[in-house]
Amino acid sequence: MxxxxxxxxxxxxxxxxxxxxxxxxxxxxxxxxxxxxGGNCYDYIDKNGIQVHKYGPHIFRTDLKHIYDYLSQFTDWNLYQHEVLGLIDGKKVPIPFNLNTLHELLPENLVEQLEKQLIEHFGFDVKVPILELKKTQDKDLKFLADFIYQKVFLNYTMKQWGFKPEDLDPSVTGRVPVYISKDNRYFQDKYQGIPKEGYTKLFEKMxxxxxxxxxxxxxxxxxxxxxxxxxxxxxxxxxxxxxxxxxxxxxxxxxxxxLPYRSLSFKFETIKKEYFQEVATVNYPNNNDFTRITEFKHFKPIKTNKTSIAKEYSHEYDKNVKGDIPYYPxxxxxxxxxxxxxxxxxxxxxxxxxxxxxxxxxxxxxxxxxxxxxxxxxxxxxxx
Ligand SMILES: Cc1cc2nc3c(=O)[nH]c(=O)nc-3n(C[C@H](O)[C@H](O)[C@H](O)COP(=O)(O)OP(=O)(O)OC[C@H]3O[C@@H](n4cnc5c(N)ncnc54)[C@H](O)[C@@H]3O)c2cc1C
CATH class of the missing domain: 3.40.50.720 (NAD(P)-binding Rossmann-like Domain)
Structure with missing residues (x-):
C-alpha cells in the first residue's frame, strides 16, 4: 500500500x-x-524540432537561492532573461511600461518633464502598480497614468480577465507594474532561466x-x-x-x-522564417482577439529556417467542455x-x-x- x-x-x-x-x-x-x-509547466519538442510550452510560456525566476539550488539538482539552465514587447500605437515597445516605453510613445518635449516628475514623485528603479499611479493628484502624472491605463492595461485586462482592472483584486495589475527604470527585462529576479533540457525532463528526474x-x-x-x-x-x-x-x-x-476560472487556448503555428518576432513574447493589448504571441525559439535557440509560435486566447472556463482547463483563479x-x-x-x-x-x-x-x-x-x- x-x-x-x-x-x-x-x-x-x-x-x-x-x-x-x-x-x-x-x-x-x-x-x-x-x-x-509536469502540470502547466509541461513542454515537448514539436515537429519543427523546437521545444514548445504546451500551456503558455514559462520562465523560471526567483530571488530565493534555496529554491534555485533545489531545482538545480534536477536540471542545468539556459541563462535566459525574458523581454516582452507590446504593440501600442503601431509600435512595439517594452512591457512592463518603463522610461524607454515613455520615450517611444510620447513626444520628446513632454517626456523629459514627465520623466523628471515620475522620478521626483516615486524615485528611480521603483515599481508602481497602475492603480496606484492613477491615484496621484499631480495633473501631469495623472495625464500619464490615464495614458498608460488606456493604452496598456484597460483592453488587455478586459481581454485576459473579462473585467476592468479596478474590478479585480489590485494584485492582478500589480503583477505588471509601471517600472520607473530603463531596464527592459520583464523580471528583475536574481536567478532566471529555462531548464536546459526542458521542464518535462526536469520533472522526470524529480x-x-x-x-x-x-x-x-x-x-x-x-x-x-x-x-x-x-x-x-x-x-x-x-x-x-x-x-x-x-x-x-x-x-x-x-x-x-x-469557483470560477479563466481558461486559455493556444493556436500553434509554423512560420517559414528563421525568426517571426524580436523577442519571445509580444503582447497585443489593443489589436486582435489574442492577447499575446509567443515564439519559443527565443527560449532555446536552434538553427532552423522554420519557427513555432503560439497565439494565446483567453476565455471563461467551462468545466462541462471536454479538455477545457482552469488556468487562472x-x-x-x-x-x-x-x-x-x-x-x-x-x-x-x-x-x-x-x-x-x-x-x-x-x-x-x-x-x-x-x-x-x-x-x-x-x-x-x-x-x-
Ligand atoms: C499561461 C501561464 C504562464 C505561466 N508562466 C509562468 C512563468 O513564466 N513563471 C512562473 O514562475 N510561473 C508561471 N506560471 C505559473 C505556473 O504554471 C504555476 O506556478 C504552476 O503550474 C503551479 O503548479 P501546481 O502544481 O499548483 O499546478 P498544476 O501545474 O496545474 O498541477 C496540478 C495538476 O493536477 C492535475 N489534476 C487536477 N485535477 C485532477 C483530478 N481530478 N485528478 C487527477 N489529476 C488532477 C492537473 O491535471 C495538473 O497536472 C504560469 C501559468 C500559466 C497558466
Whole structure:
C-alpha cells in the first residue's frame, strides 16, 4: 500500500513526491488526469524540432537561492532573461511600461518633464502598480497614468480577465507594474532561466524513484471514493495520507458553489522564417482577439529556417467542455468568500493536505509553489 496518494503531477505534487520518497523513503502513488507529468509547466519538442510550452510560456525566476539550488539538482539552465514587447500605437515597445516605453510613445518635449516628475514623485528603479499611479493628484502624472491605463492595461485586462482592472483584486495589475527604470527585462529576479533540457525532463528526474508510481490519464474520482472521513482506493479502505493539488471545489463536490476560472487556448503555428518576432513574447493589448504571441525559439535557440509560435486566447472556463482547463483563479471578493468556506472545511479534514494553485485557489509563480511545497514538507510531513 502507498503511504501517500498525490492528486496531480504538477509542481506542488511532484516536489512533495520527490521529498517524501527521497528524504523519508516512503511510497507514493501519483494520480494525474492528463496524459503527462509536469502540470502547466509541461513542454515537448514539436515537429519543427523546437521545444514548445504546451500551456503558455514559462520562465523560471526567483530571488530565493534555496529554491534555485533545489531545482538545480534536477536540471542545468539556459541563462535566459525574458523581454516582452507590446504593440501600442503601431509600435512595439517594452512591457512592463518603463522610461524607454515613455520615450517611444510620447513626444520628446513632454517626456523629459514627465520623466523628471515620475522620478521626483516615486524615485528611480521603483515599481508602481497602475492603480496606484492613477491615484496621484499631480495633473501631469495623472495625464500619464490615464495614458498608460488606456493604452496598456484597460483592453488587455478586459481581454485576459473579462473585467476592468479596478474590478479585480489590485494584485492582478500589480503583477505588471509601471517600472520607473530603463531596464527592459520583464523580471528583475536574481536567478532566471529555462531548464536546459526542458521542464518535462526536469520533472522526470524529480520523479525518478522506485518508490513513486505514476498513473497518467487517471482522474482520482475514477478510482477513489472520498467522503472526507472515509477514503477508499479501488474499493479498498485507504488509511494513508492524501496530498490534493486539484480543484478544491471539486473535492467538496461543489457544496458551496463553483469557483470560477479563466481558461486559455493556444493556436500553434509554423512560420517559414528563421525568426517571426524580436523577442519571445509580444503582447497585443489593443489589436486582435489574442492577447499575446509567443515564439519559443527565443527560449532555446536552434538553427532552423522554420519557427513555432503560439497565439494565446483567453476565455471563461467551462468545466462541462471536454479538455477545457482552469488556468487562472479570478481574484474577486465574491470568489474569495466562496474559497474561504472550502478552506475552512479543508482544515477539518484530517489526512488530506491541500496545496497548489487549484487547491488554494490562488496565483502561484513556480518559485512560490515550490517554496510552499517545501514548507509543507517541513512543517506537516517530515515529523509525522
Ligand atoms: C499561461 C501561464 C504562464 C505561466 N508562466 C509562468 C512563468 O513564466 N513563471 C512562473 O514562475 N510561473 C508561471 N506560471 C505559473 C505556473 O504554471 C504555476 O506556478 C504552476 O503550474 C503551479 O503548479 P501546481 O502544481 O499548483 O499546478 P498544476 O501545474 O496545474 O498541477 C496540478 C495538476 O493536477 C492535475 N489534476 C487536477 N485535477 C485532477 C483530478 N481530478 N485528478 C487527477 N489529476 C488532477 C492537473 O491535471 C495538473 O497536472 C504560469 C501559468 C500559466 C497558466
Amino acid at each position: 502507498f503511504d501517500y496518494i498525490i492528486v496531480g503531477a504538477g509542481l506542488a505534487g511532484s516536489v512533495l513526491a520527490e521529498r517524501i520518497t527521497n528524504i523519508l523513503g516512503k511510497k507514493v502513488l501519483i494520480l494525474e488526469k492528463r496524459n503527462h507529468i 520523479l525518478d524513484s522506485p518508490n513513486i508510481k505514476i498513473m497518467l490519464n487517471t482522474d482520482y474520482n475514477e478510482i477513489m471514493e472520498i467522503n472526507p472521513c472515509e477514503i477508499s482506493l479501488f474499493d479498498k479502505k485507504y488509511d494513508g495520507k492524501i496530498i490534493f493539488t486539484g480543484e478544491i471545489d471539486e473535492f467538496f463536490k461543489y457544496k458551496y458553489g463553483k 479570478i481574484p474577486r471578493d465574491k470568489n474569495s468568500e466562496i474559497y474561504e468556506k472550502y478552506k475552512n472545511e479543508a482544515q477539518t479534514v484530517e489526512n488530506v493536505i491541500f496545496i497548489g494553485r487549484l487547491a488554494e485557489y490562488r496565483y502561484y509563480s513556480m518559485d512560490n509553489v515550490i517554496e510552499s511545497a517545501l514548507k509543507v514538507f517541513k512543517e506537516k510531513i517530515i515529523n509525522e
